[in-house]
Amino acid sequence: NAGVTQTPKFQVLKTGQSMTLQCAQDMNHNSMYWYRQDPGMGLRLIYYSASEGTTDKGEVPNGYNVSRLNKREFSLRLESAAPSQTSVYFCASSELEGSSPLHFGNGTRLTVT
Amino acid sequence: QKEVEQNSGPLSVPEGAIASLNCTYSDRGSQSFFWYRQYSGKSPELIMSIYSNGDKEDGRFTAQLNKASQYVSLLIRDSQPSDSATYLCALRSNDYKLSFGAGTTVTVRA
Numbered sequence: 001n002a003g004v005t006q007t008p009k010f011q012v013l014k015t016g017q018s019m020t021l022q023c024a025q026d027m028n029h030n031s032m033y034w035y036r037q038d039p040g041m042g043l044r045l046i047y048y049s050a051s052e053g054t055t056d057k058g059e060v061p062n063g064y065n066v067s068r069l070n071k072r073e074f075s076l077r078l079e080s081a082a083p084s085q086t087s088v089y090f091c092a093s094s095e096l097e098g099s100s101p102l103h104f105g106n107g108t109r110l111t112v113t
Numbered sequence: 114q115k116e117v118e119q120n121s122g123p124l125s126v127p128e129g130a131i132a133s134l135n136c137t138y139s140d141r142g143s144q145s146f147f148w149y150r151q152y153s154g155k156s157p158e159l160i161m162s163i164y165s166n167g168d169k170e171d172g173r174f175t176a177q178l179n180k181a182s183q184y185v186s187l188l189i190r191d192s193q194p195s196d197s198a199t200y201l202c203a204l205r206s207n208d209y210k211l212s213f214g215a216g217t218t219v220t221v222r223a
Contacts, residue, residue: 031209042117042201042215043157050209058210090156098205099145099164104156 002026006091006105013081013112021076021108023091029103030096032074034058034066036087037107043090049074051096081112116140119202119214127222132189134217136202139183146178146185149201151216157201161187192221 004025013019025032030051035043035058045058047066055066063085065077074093078085088109092102118137126132134148145164149157163169163176163185175188185204189196202214 033211035213040215043203043213045210045212048210092211094211096209098209099162101147101159101162102157102203102211104158107156 004091004093004103004105006089006108008108009106011108011110013078013110015082015112017081018077018079019081020078021089021091021110022073023075023105024073025091025093025103026072027093027103028071029093030071031094031100032068033092033094033102034064034074034076035090035092036060036085037090038087046076046089081110083112086110086112116212117202117204117214119200119217121215122217123220124217125220125222126192128192128194130192132192132196132219132221134187134189134200134202134219136185136187136214137183138185138202138204138212140204140206140212141180141183142206143180143183143204145205146176147203147205147211148174148176148185148187149203149213151199151201153198160200189219192219194221194223197221 033048034046049068052071091105094100148161151157161176177186199216
């Protein structure tokens with residue numbers, strides 16, 4: 001049981017390049033999330049998908065797009081990377097019920113030069 | 114005002130002491146509250162969840178929730194060097210989003 005799997009683990013981009021961060025979960029969870037974590041800022045929600053077929057903006061959506069490909073997979077795309085997007089990105093999943101905690105992937109460390 | 118505020122830290126406690134972590138929140142509609150532990154370079158891992166007013170104990174950890182005061186805390190008893198980490202307070206409101214505080218870094222001195 002792998003839980004939440006994120007790829008890649010590390011990535012370096014030049015300003016203006018694009019890339020897609022992949023996330024898959026095998027826990028049959030309905031909801032999936034993308035967060036970014038910067039020093040001193042905690043975890044900030046970029047986008048989330050409460051259930052298959054729906055996506056919603058979080059706190060910091062600008063510069064990102066998402067796709068809920070199916071119940072298992074939720075990808076995050078940077079169309080034109082900027083140095084301000086240098087961060088650690090975490091994907092997470094949970095059940096739809098409000099009492100359910102998030103289960104996190106191992107993170108992707110992205111550097112934009 | 115930030116949605117979730119944690120005491121800024123860092124918090125340094127001697128081994129065997131109690132570490133006390135505090136969190137306040139602004140959304141009275143918040144229903145579920147969580148404490149996560151995050152070691153440096155790792156992903157957050159759930160250590161406690163609490164949904165009702167009062168105390169909830171799990172081993173050396175006790176979570177306390179007071180919805181009237183919009184306050185949730187975490188006590189770590191008999192602190193060990195392995196408890197040295199950043200602790201994140203999180204809450205879920207009615208729209209499925211989980212909001213996190215900035216975290217409090219705890220260092221347990223041997």
